[in-house]
Amino acid sequence: DMLHTHIEELLQVWEGKHEFSSHSVNYTLSGKRLDIQLNARILPGYEDSWERVLLAVENVTERETARRKLTHSEDYARGLFEYSPISLWVEDFSAVKRLFGDLRQIGIKDFRVFTDVHPEFVERCMQEIRVIDVNQQTLTMFHAPDKQTLLSRLSEVFRDDMRPHFNEQLSELWHGNLFHQREVVNYALNGEQLHVHLQFSVFPGHEQDWDLVLVSLTDITARKKAEAYLEFLGKHDELTKLHNRAFMVDEMNRLERKGPFPVSIIMADLNGLKDVNDQLGHAAGDALLRRIGEVLGKAADRPVHAARIGGDEFAILMPATDERGAVAMMENIQSLIDINNQYYSGSPLSLSMGSATSQHGERLEATVQRADALMYEDKRSYYAKTPGNERRQNSPE
Structure with a gap:
């Protein structure tokens, strides 16, 4: 395990440096692995011969073990997000939170009446939402070749029948409901209408500014078509x-x-x-x-x-x-x-x-x-x- 970092050390002295350092691995005589931080310096007067080099070895096994566990946890969480069987969106609603604050400052009490009179406010809120990330199932569901394409064409996803549903979602947020769910309509990039079950949740610790929000979308289009067909057959x-x-x-x-x-x-x-x-x-x-x-x-x-x-x-x-x-x-x-x-x-x-x-x-x-x-x-x-x-x-x- 030490070979790679030792090569890096040799490269540093090859370049004429009189000091070098590395994260490396040593082993005790009993075979136990030690993660170490190595710092080395060629002592003064020995710069030509390198006959005297001072090595300082610090045992960082505990720190590196914790770091590896953290990396593993992050990889695990990222894997859960990326490969979840439902569509996941991480979004920033902080601009919407600020717009709500502006309304409260001017004395708006009844949000529903306000949006009935000013439907353009709902449109502006839709435009102010920033999508931070989406997972692989989102790309599949919305027929997007990659994340960049999807994020650049969000106006094709959230349109038409989405606006009344989004108005209801804003009303939930206005009344302090930071977790809610409903059935809404979205559109894939190929124009196909998607019926989805939406679940909205502000991340814990972000309740004050709504800058981190998780939205999950479950495709219920097949169920809706079946329900519509059964309703048709009933009448x-x-x-x-x-x-x-x-x-x-x-x-x-x-x-x-x-x-x-x-x-x-x-x-x-x-x-x-x-x-x-x-x-x-x-x-x-x-x-x-x-x-x-x-x-x-x-x-x-x-x-x-x-x-x-x-x-x-x-x-x-x-x-x-x-x-x-x-x-x-x-x-x-x-x-x-x-x-x-x-x-x-x-x-x-x-x-x-x-x-x-x-x-x-x-x-x-x-x-x-x-x-x-x-x-x-x-x-x-x-x-x-x-x-x-x-x-x-x-x-x-």
């Missing part, structure tokens, strides 16, 4: 992408409570679905249902809602719509069906429809029944005009 029919019966029932209950009235309802039934399923197979029948989903989805702009409430049964809820509006909607649907049939070969789309408008004090369920009765009259008329379908005139699909 929509997967095949047609229209709303489902459960949504229709909830929406009818809401309209009964809050309106706006009058409410018109169209009940519709897809003609000939059973024949298509029997003759061409259920894949062809599903294709018809998807097409009717396209038509009704196009016709039903908010606040109008279209729903598939059964195999081939559909309903359109129209708040603040009278009888004329309902008739106009059915005419529009028929026009869209005619256009759709021009673009698809094979089985044509055909809907039987009936509409009713809620009367004063009438339950919407009764309105549905009246619209349903009119729809079946239209269906009987359709089958009466269609050769070979007489057996269907008095029975629903």
Whole structure:
């Protein structure tokens, strides 16, 4: 272990120095390692021959052992930071702390009201944050090739949907909450939207100036997409992408409570679905249902809602719509069906429809029944005009 430092000592005297020093290693006769600080001087009068050299050896084993332990701890902590499976950011919020101090000095008490009136303050706080370091998972999550690139393009990461979340974060800090967490939106450098769970913590010992802050970001984008899909399935029919019966029932209950009235309802039934399923197979029948989903989805702009409430049964809820509006909607649907049939070969789309408008004090369920009765009259008329379908005139699909 002594060889390397001994070479360094020889280099010093080779260069003509009469003094040299080094951190080196010696061993006791029992084999125990000693870390030493060696200081040497060629004594006066022996500069030419080097026959007398004074060596001072100090045992620094304890100090070097402590230093090695400290280095090991630092390397361990750095490794935990760099290779953590979640995104870690070390940031400096001291400028934000000073801005808060300025607001308090001019007498601002209600921070939320202040930021509502001065949204530019939130923007300025975002710009004042200094990112000190990020770890490897951060680069992976945000599609950054290196730290320098990410730090130079932070305006692409923190933007748009981030601002309201950041305003909430500032409000937490304003009220002295130095540890908080929430779900926020960031953006990767490739433009991909990231849903993340953010945890914010001011480092112990830095509570007065916020110059050292740790922010951890856990990517929950997949979970959010799954939640959104499950929420979609809870309110929509997967095949047609229209709303489902459960949504229709909830929406009818809401309209009964809050309106706006009058409410018109169209009940519709897809003609000939059973024949298509029997003759061409259920894949062809599903294709018809998807097409009717396209038509009704196009016709039903908010606040109008279209729903598939059964195999081939559909309903359109129209708040603040009278009888004329309902008739106009059915005419529009028929026009869209005619256009759709021009673009698809094979089985044509055909809907039987009936509409009713809620009367004063009438339950919407009764309105549905009246619209349903009119729809079946239209269906009987359709089958009466269609050769070979007489057996269907008095029975629903």
